[in-house]
Structures are given as structure tokens and as C-alpha cells.
Amino acid sequence: MKSRILIFVLVLGIVAIAIGWVYESRLAPREKTAELQIPDNIDYFLTNLNYRAVNDSGELDYEFSSPRLEHHTLDDISLIETPLLNIYRAADRWRVNAQRGELQPRENLLWLHQQVVMQKLGADPFELQAESIRFEPDKDLVSSETSVLMRSKQARIEAEAAVFNLATGIYRLNKTRSVYYRDNS
Secondary structure, eight states, X not given: XXXXXXXXXXXXXXXXXXXXXXXXXXXSOOOOOOXXXXXXXXXXXXXXXXXXXXXXXXXXXXXXXXXXXXXXXXXXEEEEESOEEEEEOSXXXXXXXXXXXXXXXXXXXXXXXXXXXXXXXXXXXXXXXXXXXXXXXXXXXXXXXXXXXXXXXSEEEEESEEEEETTTTEEEEESOEEEEOOOOO
């Protein structure tokens, strides 16, 4: 008889615990969790990136940095957040920054987009603004197929497109409107 009472109390206790748990779970507000969209085509991402490339002589050719880069496997491109690019040449140094970038490793090509500012430092400095530029390190070319605004102490030049050959120092600007300033000294 004692064993029946013990089993009855045990079963009654388990039922009471189960009813209490069901009751509490219905009363407790459901936590809303954001459904995260996890991309299925990113195989890696890097934060606080500093990338340096050297030329055949072992000298620093160019470097770029970014707070975040993510590589997309389907397109084989890397999207870059607020890239900063420094290009080193014997005569001049170039500094380029933008809101976003795109690296295409197969073509060894770097696209910079949105509020691109390119500065030539050193002798005869100037600044160029564009919405998009393309850097091809193998060809030593920086080009823009969008309109550009180039400013220096001596001139203000607007052009529909531009190509900068960094090896030769020859720049080609298409369909320009220019204002040149006289030196009053």
C-alpha cells in the first residue's frame, strides 16, 4: 500500500510539474529573434585588412587597406568597404580613397566606387574626383570612364573620362573643359 501511495504521489508531482511548465511557457512572451540572412556565397571575410604588393625589384608597388573585405565565390570578386589605396612610383606617390571597392583577382583589377578621391603627391600635386576608377597594376594604369574633376594650383579641369599611365607619366583626358590660373608673382 505504501508503494502505491508513493507511486501515486510521484506521478502526481510529475503531472503538476508538466502542467506548470506548459502554463508558464504560454504566459511568457515569445522572444522575437531577427532572422539573419546568412549569405551562401561568401567563403571568407577579413577585417582591418592591410595588403601590400611588391614589384619585380622587391620594392613596394602598392598597398591598400580596408576595415572589411568579403570574398564572394560565385563571382570570384572581393567587396571592399571604404578602401584606401597607396600607389608608389619612382617619381610620384598616389593616394586614392573611396566608399567601396571591388577586387577581381583573376584580372588583377581593383575598382573603386562612390566618392573617389585620387591625389598625386610629390612634384606638381593635384587632386582628382570621380565616381568610379579602375586600377590595373600589371599595366600601370588608372582610368575612369565616368566624369572627373581635376584640381591643381594652376588649373581646374573637367573631363568625361581619363586614363593615367603611371609608368610614363602621360595622362589622357577626354572632352575637357579647363580653367587655368595665372601666376601673379
